[in-house]
Structures are given as C-alpha cells and as structure tokens.
Amino acid sequence: MDLAGRVKRSIGIPLGFVGRLNEPWIADMAIEQGCADVAFVGRALISDPEFPNKAMTGKDSEICPCIGCLRCLATVNADGAVCCTMNPKAGRESAFAAADEKATHRKKILVVGGGPAGLTCAARAAERGHAVTLMEQKEQPGGRMYVAGFPPFKHDLAKGTKYLIERAKRAGVACVTARATIENVRAGGFDCVVLAVGSTPVIPGFLKGAEHLVSAEDASLGNASVGKNVVVVGGGQVGCETADLLIHPYPDMGARSRRVTIIEMDAIPLRAEKTAARALLIERLQKKGCRILTGAGVERVSGRELYYKKDGASHKLEGIDTVIAAVGMAQERRTAEELGDLPVPIYEIGDVVNLCQAIGDGYALAEKL
Numbered sequence: 155m156d157l158a159g160r161v162k163r164s165i166g167i168p169l170g171f172v173g174r175l176n177e178p179w180i181a182d183m184a185i186e187q188g189c190a191d192v193a194f195v196g197r198a199l200i201s202d203p204e205f206p207n208k209a210m211t212g213k214d215s216e217i218c219p220c221i222g223c224l225r226c227l228a229t230v231n232a233d234g235a236v237c238c239t240m241n242p243k244a245g246r247e248s249a250f251a252a253a254d255e256k257a258t259h260r261k262k263i264l265v266v267g268g269g270p271a272g273l274t275c276a277a278r279a280a281e282r283g284h285a286v287t288l289m290e291q292k293e294q295p296g297g298r299m300y301v302a303g304f305p306p307f308k309h310d311l312a313k314g315t316k317y318l319i320e321r322a323k324r325a326g327v328a329c330v331t332a333r334a335t336i337e338n339v340r341a342g343g344f345d346c347v348v349l350a351v352g353s354t355p356v357i358p359g360f361l362k363g364a365e366h367l368v369s370a371e372d373a374s375l376g377n378a379s380v381g382k383n384v385v386v387v388g389g390g391q392v393g394c395e396t397a398d399l400l401i402h403p404y405p406d407m408g409a410r411s412r413r414v415t416i417i418e419m420d421a422i423p424l425r426a427e428k429t430a431a432r433a434l435l436i437e438r439l440q441k442k443g444c445r446i447l448t449g450a451g452v453e454r455v456s457g458r459e460l461y462y463k464k465d466g467a468s469h470k471l472e473g474i475d476t477v478i479a480a481v482g483m484a485q486e487r488r489t490a491e492e493l494g495d496l497p498v499p500i501y502e503i504g505d506v507v508n509l510c511q512a513i514g515d516g517y518a519l520a521e522k523l
C-alpha cells in the first residue's frame with residue numbers, strides 16, 4: 155500500500171489499487187491514507203458478490219470472506235470455469251437460480267457434524283425455512299476447517315470458519331454440543347437426518363512403535379506436547395503445513411529452533427497442491443531449515459528410531475522426540491453405522507478431500523431438502 159502511495163504521488167493522475175482489499179475497512183483505509191483513488195476488489199467479489207451492498211449498509215460481518223485459497227484461479231486456468239471454496243454458487247449461478255428460495259414443506263431436520271459441510275447445509279436449509287438442529291460433538295465447531303486455520307498464512311481460514319458458524323446462527327439453526335447417538339436422534343423426532351461427520355486421522359500400524367506419536371491435528375491444536383527433534387510422516391498439505399507451524403517463524407532462532415524432518419514416499423512433496431501456495435510453502439520450509447526427504451518409504455518406528463527405505467537402501471533416523479502422523483484421513487463410519495436403523499431418510503455429505511467439496515456438498519443438499 156505504501157508503494158501505491160508513492161506511485162500515486164509521483165504520477166499525478168488517479169490511481170487504482172488492487173490486491174487483498176478483501177474487507178471494506180482495508181479498502182477505505184487505502185483511500186483515506188492517500189494510497190489510491192479507487193479500490194479494486196477481485197476475489198472478494200467472487201466469494202461474495204454482495205460485498206459492496208453489505209459494506210454500504212453496515213453489514214460487514216455478513217460478508218462471506220475470501221480465504222485466499224486461490225482455487226478460483228486454479229480452476230479458471232484448468233478448465234475456464236471459476237469455482238470458489240467459500241461460495242458454491244460462483245460459476246454455477248444458473249444451476250442454483252432455478253432452486254426455490256423457500257422450501258415448499260417445512261421439515262424438522264437434524265444435521266450431525268459442525269464442520270464446513272454440516273454448517274453450510276444447516277445454514278442454507280434454515281434460510282430456506284426448515285427447522286434445523288445442528289449437533290456437533292466438540293465444544294468448538296468448525297471441524298477440520300478450524301484446525302486448518304492454525305498454520306502460518308492460513309489465518310484467513312479462521313475467518314471463513316467464523317463466517318460459517320455465524321451464518322448458521324443468523325439463520326436460526328439450533329446448535330447443540332453433543333455426540334449424535336441413536337437414542338438422542340430418535341428422541342428428537344426429526345423428519346430427516348444429514349450426516350456430515352467428516353473423517354479422522356489415519357494412524358498406520360508401522361508408526362505405532364514410536365515412543366511419542368501425535369496426530370498432525372493434535373500437534374497443531376496444542377492438544378499434545380511436541381519435542382525438539384520432530385519427524386513428520388507425510389509430506390502432503392497437512393504434513394508440510396504442520397511442519398511450518400512447528401518450526402519457529404524467526405530464522406534468527408537458528409539452532410534454538412525445533413528441528414523438523416518431513417518424510418514423504420512420493421518423489422515430490424505437496425503434489426496435490428495446484429496453487430502458487432505450493433512453491434511458497436516449500437521455499438519457506440527450506441529457508442527455515444526444514445529437512446524434506448522424498449521418495450522415502452517409512453518401514454517402521456521403534457522407540458526413538460525411524461527406519462525407512464530410499465532408492466532401495468535402508469536408512470535410519472535417530473533421537474526422535476516426536477513422530478507426527480500426517481498420512482491422511484479416513485471417513486468416519488461409526489455414526490452412520492450407529493444411526494443406520496432410523497426410520498427416516500438419512501443423507502451423507504462432506505468428504506475427506508477439501509473445503510470446496512465439503513461446502514459445495516452442504517449447499518447443494520440443502521437446496522434439495
């Protein structure tokens with residue numbers, strides 16, 4: 155913004171500014187402080203086309219925030235059609251325009267699971283006129299989207315989670331903190347049940363011999379202690395972002411910072427990440443001294459030692475304080491099995507892959523209920 159101000163003062167003609175002016179106050183500030191004459195807004199209009207109207211009417215807190223994930227750009231580049239993580243209607247306006255704004259019959263609906271899929275489904279169903287109860291077993295709603303907001307540069311996800319929670323509350327969803335069981339669901343007398351129970355971390359058997367084994371989720375949330383010499387098993391998004399969180403952000407900490415090794419069986423880390431965030435994250439990890447071993451298959455962990463194979467040869471890492479499991483998630487099936495006998499329709503939504511799919515699933519189902 156300072157650079158824009160310097161350019162504006164030196165060229166003497168009106169200047170527009172663009173780039174992450176994704177909250178009305180930031181755009182106001184750019185103009186008030188003389189950095190620009192016009193504030194241009196890009197992605198924040200994809201995540202919420204009503205951004206200017208809400209800003210003008212003082213409804214800033216109701217703006218669906220752009221979380222900066224760059225999925226829109228990745229999808230435009232891949233197939234020309236825009237997709238937005240936070241706004242399932244973006245690029246599919248005509249498909250959703252045909253849906254009724256209000257449901258024809260008001261139903262009593264239970265949504266189980268307060269992750270992004272469940273929150274979105276509950277909010278949209280209530281906006282359409284249904285009486286909706288959302289049951290989440292944890293005190294903190296948001297599911298894994300809440301965890302995803304902890305690593306460096308991911309704080310915009312926390313804004314996204316807050317928005318989904320607030321939207322559900324504004325729509326009149328009754329939020330209950332409880333684990334859904336056959337007893338409490340039966341007692342509620344619901345017309346239908348939506349299962350949005352997400353997934354749980356996979357802890358493979360070959361890691362179980364570790365002296366101190368922690369899931370990436372617990373490490374990120376501070377639910378478990380993490381030592382100084384750390385090996386993160388899995389170099390996908392979760393593993394790399396957890397490593398980024400665990401290594402001290404200041405390079406001048408040098409030898410006093412945690413020592414983190416990521417071990418990944420694929421030849422390249424973060425293969426599934428298609429946005430510019432991939433290169434930025436890898437560069438940041440390297441600068442912070444994180445060791446990334448690729449093409450390395452973990453065979454077993456015993457106490458403080460980890461045995462792996464790379465290029466046909468066996469190797470060992472020693473003196474490990476904490477092994478962090480970041481090898482993927484498995485769909486949560488327990489709730490579906492427990493509620494399988496209910497005499498009402500049960501819908502399953504949400505996924506183990508990404509927020510875009512989870513939020514999109516929740517929205518699409520709510521339009522049909």
Ligand SMILES: Cc1cc2nc3c(=O)[nH]c(=O)nc-3n(C[C@H](O)[C@H](O)[C@H](O)COP(=O)(O)OP(=O)(O)OC[C@H]3O[C@@H](n4cnc5c(N)ncnc54)[C@H](O)[C@@H]3O)c2cc1C
Pocket residue numbers: 223266267268269270271272289290291292295296297298299301302332333334335350351352353370371374391392486489503504505506507508509510512
């Ligand atoms: C560390 C981390 C970082 C991530 N980063 C990204 C990212 O940057 N971008 C991206 O697109 N995706 C990311 N993901 C993936 C994304 O978070 C998930 O795809 C998404 O959260 C799935 O949403 P969901 O609603 O289906 O399930 P979840 O988020 O898993 O939510 C399910 C909820 O159901 C609750 N529940 C389960 N059983 C019951 C029951 N019986 N009763 C009541 N409640 C129950 C759980 O407590 C949980 O809150 C990340 C995941 C992790 C773990």
Ligand SMILES: Cc1cc2nc3c(=O)[nH]c(=O)nc-3n(C[C@H](O)[C@H](O)[C@H](O)COP(=O)(O)O)c2cc1C
Pocket residue numbers: 172173174175194195196197198226227230236
């Ligand atoms: C889906 C998408 C498509 C874009 N296409 C172009 C483009 O064709 N030419 C261009 O100069 N910038 C393009 N941009 C960049 C935007 O104009 C803007 O500079 C950028 O998104 C930063 O602003 P923002 O933070 O408000 O989104 C595109 C951005 C997005 C998200």
Ligand code: SF4
Pocket residue numbers: 197198200201219220221222223224225226227237238239240241
């Ligand atoms: S896809 Fe992500 S970056 Fe693009 S507008 Fe939506 S929330 Fe913002």
